[in-house]
Amino acid sequence: MKGDARSIVRVTSIIAGIFAAFVAIVIPLGHFTISYQFLMGSLDAQADLSSRNINSIVHDSPNMWQFEQIRLIEMLERRPLGNIPEQRRIIDTSGTIVAESADRLTPPVVAKSHNIYDAGRVVARVEICRSLYPILSQTVMLAFASIALSIIVFIALRTIPLRAVRKAYASMEESEARYRSLYESMNEGVALHRIATGPGGEATFTVIDMNAAAELILNIDRNSTVGSDGAKVFGAAIKDHLPDILSAAKSSGTISFEYPMESISRVLSIAIFFPSPGAFATLIEDVTDKKRSEEQIKRLAYYDxxxxxxxxxxxxxxxxxxxxxxxxxxxxxxxxxxxxxxxxxxxxxxxxxxxxxxxxxxxxxxxxxxxxxxxxxxxxxxxxxxxxxxxxxxxxxxxxxxxxxxxxxxxxxxxxxxxxxxxxxxxxxxxxxxxxxxxxxxxxxxxxxxxxxxxxxxxxxxSQEMNVKAHERMELETSLRAALERDEFFVEFQPIVTARTCKVVAAEALVRWNHPEQGRIMPDSFIPLAEETNLIVTLGDWVLRTVCRKMKQWADSGVPPLRVSVNVSGMQFRQANFVDDVAKIIGETGVDPRLLELELTETSLMEHADATVKSLFRLKELEVGIALDDFGSGYSSLTYLKNFPIDRVKIDRSFIKDVCETPDDKAIVEAIIALAMSLNLYIIAEGVETPEQVAFLQARNCDEIQGFHFYRPLSEEKLLELLKSL
Ligand SMILES: Nc1nc2c(ncn2[C@@H]2O[C@@H]3COP(=O)(O)O[C@H]4[C@@H](O)[C@H](n5cnc6c(=O)[nH]c(N)nc65)O[C@@H]4COP(=O)(O)O[C@H]3[C@H]2O)c(=O)[nH]1
Structure with a gap:
């Protein structure tokens, strides 16, 4: 750019100089030439005129005209331009001045003469001289003025265009500086390349410039890179695409691709475009983080x-x-x-x-x-x-x-x-x-x-049977929901007797389902499904409310007080508002809470032990009894047993079943009874079916017995009849 500017200055100066010189020379020269020609023309005409006038004198006295001095001089002094100094004279053929006007002239002098004839013969000539000095002095004056004018012309012709050129250059430089600062402050790397031909005629490219971002992304120094072979700088990233780049260059299209550049452990997004013929620019973006987040998103979307x-x-x-x-x-x-x-x-x-x-x-x-x-x-x-x-x-x-x-x-x-x-x-x-x-x-x-x-x-x-079973399960779930709405559930009560006197002291409430097509369905067939589907919460709530309402009715109708235990499922117990619901039911039905006992399984108590202890103590505040159901069948923890406010433990009927035949079961039952007694807990044995089992339990000081040997689960009417008959 600077070289171009210098040559523009030089050319402009030369042109301005030529014009100035032209003005300085042509004006005075022109003036001189024109004035001189005019002068000479005027002298010639006057010489001609004078010669004609004198001719008449010569003609009148051909031999004596030379002596008519006064007339001749008078004739010579008759001038149309009277105030211009001239010297006029008549010179005869021998060169003698015949007559002469008197003016003295400042040299240099120019003259013009015309012949005087007598009968066609030249007898003398009239010569008129004038000084060139006025013209020369005017020309010199004009030359000075022209030089001054030429200086002005030179300045004007040189300065005005150069000022415009400078202005154009300044605005170009300003715009270039603006673009360069933009170029340098870009987050994307930009590198410019010139397409060249290698020694073997193959296409190569040379790096001609790059911005700071490109230096940073490619981890290179631009000063040592500019001018070097692009293949060495970019590796295969661009070299592999060179044929495409060359063909795109012809159509001025753009090319973009992603390239994992292992040498710098980065993934680059490269876009190539063609700002001028024979060159291309590379827009380089570091997409490593973007790729990583894409991978991360993909991992989140597709991986656990x-x-x-x-x-x-x-x-x-x-x-x-x-x-x-x-x-x-x-x-x-x-x-x-x-x-x-x-x-x-x-x-x-x-x-x-x-x-x-x-x-x-x-x-x-x-x-x-x-x-x-x-x-x-x-x-x-x-x-x-x-x-x-x-x-x-x-x-x-x-x-x-x-x-x-x-x-x-x-x-x-x-x-x-x-x-x-x-x-x-x-x-x-x-x-x-x-x-x-x-x-x-x-x-x-x-x-x-x-x-x-x-x-x-x-x-x-x-197997296909599983499919059938699953289908049945689905149907059961649907009808279980409907059963709750249609009020198809009812409760039976299995009396519990004291081991010592065999007197009925309590009863366990057991839910049944009166299915419209299948008839009576026992809880083992629907409770697990109700637990899986959360329906147990509504069902358990219904059972508790029904039992409490009945107990209150019995009390109101004078039935002797009877403790009734209600099964509570683990899921029901874990409901955050379970204790509040129990309190609400007790309040609403008016049942005596001391007659109500909740049966919880070991497993449901062991889960979330801290929350369990709190709930159990809150239940105890309501004066409700708590029994540990199926004791021995789960993961019994003595610590919990000691810390939980439990009133009774129920020995699981699986241990009672063979207690008289299997030494292991006998040992377990004896251990459970001993443990419960040491913790001051009442013991109920359930599933007692034979007199031998009764005798065994009586001998071990078991407190209460529940089982078919005494009573099967009874309808409410039958239970009331039983209670009245006692
Ligand atoms: N073989 C035999 N069985 C005896 C004997 N004595 C009592 N049983 C049965 O043992 C079960 C005792 O109830 P569970 O252990 O709490 O076991 C109950 C309890 O876990 C659950 N259940 C019953 N009603 C409810 C309820 O309202 N809510 C909840 N969450 N579960 C309930 O269903 C289970 C089964 O109840 P049921 O079929 O009524 O069966 C009852 C009862 O009929 C006996 O001498 N021999």
Whole structure:
């Protein structure tokens, strides 16, 4: 740019100089020439005129005219331009001055002459002289003025265009500076390249400029890079695309691509465009973080955060692909639904942190049992799904399942604790057990439930009967909901007697369902489902309210006071407002709370022990009795037993069943009775069916007995009749 400016200055100066010189020379020269010619013309004309006048004198006296001095001089002095100094004279042929006017002239002098004739013969000539001095002095004056004018012309012609050029350059520089500051402050890197031809005729490119962002992104120094081969700077990033770049250059199109540049451990987004012929610009953006967040989003969308395994979404994709492939190639696909046995209990007793740790370890161990082509996904909670493609034989799936069971049963080291668990596996095979992913998944789920029902820690293949059973379950759930609305439930009461006197002292309220088609349905068939579907909360509330209302009616009608126990499900007990609901029911029905006893299972009390203690104490404040149901069947904890405000423990009927035959059961029952007595708790034995069992319990000082040996569950009327007959 500076070189261009210098040449513009030079050319402009030369042109201005030429013009100035022209003005300085041409004006005085022109003046002189014109004045001179005018002078000479005028002298010539006057000489001619004078010669003609003198001719008449010569003609009048051809021999004596030379002596007519006065007339001649007078004639010479007759001038049209009287005030201009002139010298006029008549010179005869011998060169003698015949007559002469008197003016003296300042040299230089110019003259013009004309002949004087006598009868066609030249006898003399008239010569008129004038000084050139006035013209010369005018010319000199004019030359000075012209020089002054030429200086002005030179200045004008040089300065005005140069000022415009300078202004244009200044605004160009300003705009360039603006663009450069923009260019330098861009977050995107920009590099400019010139396309060249290498020694072998191949296309190469040279870096001609780059901005600060490009330096930073590419981790290079621009000073040492500018002018070097672009392939060395950008590696294969641009070189690989050079043919495309060259063809795009012809059409002035743009090219963009992403390139993972390993040398700087960054992913670059590169856009190439063509600002001028033979050159191209590279717009470089560091998209490493963007790529990382995209990966992260993808991971969140398709992978489980805790275990890093594929989630339901990704499983669905892989399942669809596997099924499509199996359909095309006639292969099989096995889908395993896996659930950790008693995970909830582990989670609740050890805490969620350990629960999470266990899930991670289980996922790692299960994954280690699989081939890389298999997929293991976590659906959530403790549910995993394994997808095995191309199962030649179902036996293969059984082998894998067996291996998984064995591995999952080995203890897990959770840092400060060792935990043992097991898994239950349901297996569904494509195409026999389901034609799409959803169907296969629900078949595998049913098979897994069947494995759990069979006693956990085992695998189970799906069968059509399970489908039927599941269908029945669904129907049961629907009708269970309807039953609550249609008031199809009723309560029976099983009397409880004292072991010593066999006198009825209490009764247990047991719910039944009067199904419109199936008739009486016992609680074992619907309570588990009601617990799974949360319906137990409404049902339990109904039972408690019904029992309390009846007890109040009995009391009002003079029936002797009878303690009645009501079963409370774990889920019902865990409701935040359970104690408030009990208080409300007691308040609303007006029942004597001292006659009401709530039966809670060991397991439901063990979960969330802290909250349990609080609720139990609040129940005790209501003066409600608390019994521990099915005692001995769960994970009994003596600490809890000691800390919980319990009134009674009920020995599980599974121990009573063979108490007289099996020494183990006998020992357990004796231990439970001894323990309860030492803790000052009343003991009820349930499921007592034989006189031997009664005798055994009486001998061990058991407090109360409940069982078919004395009474089966009775309708309300029968119970009232019984009470009246006592
Ligand atoms: N074989 C045999 N069985 C005996 C004998 N004596 C009593 N039983 C049965 O043992 C069960 C005692 O109730 P549970 O252990 O609380 O076990 C109850 C309880 O866990 C649950 N249940 C019943 N009603 C309710 C209720 O209103 N709410 C809740 N949450 N659960 C209930 O259903 C379970 C089963 O109730 P039921 O079928 O009425 O069965 C009753 C009763 O009929 C005996 O000598 N031999």
């Amino acid at each position: 955060i805790l275990t890093g395994l594929p989630n339901r979404q990704l499983l669905q994709d892989r399942l669809d692909q596997a099924l499509a492939r199996a359909t095309r190639e006639g292969g099989k696909v096995a889908l395993m639904f896996i659930d950790l046995d008693r995970f909830k209990f582990i989670n609740d007793t050890l805490g969620h942190a350990y629960g999470d740790l266990l899930l991670v370890q289980v996922s790692l161990r299960l994954r280690d049992c699989l081939r890389s082509s298999d997929t293991i996904a976590r659906l959530g909670g403790d549910e995993f799904v394994i997808l095995l493609s191309y199962m030649g034989e179902e036996l293969n799936a059984a082998h894998v399942a067996q291996h998984l069971l064995e591995q999952a049963a080995l203890p897990f080291d959770l840092g400060t604790r060792q935990v043992s668990t097991s898994i239950s596996i349901g297996i569904a095979i494509f195409p026999t057990d389901g034609l799409d992913g959803q169907a296969l998944l629900s078949s595998a789920d049913m098979a897994m439930y069947a494995a759990k029902e069979r006693g956990r820690n085992m695998y189970n293949f799906f």
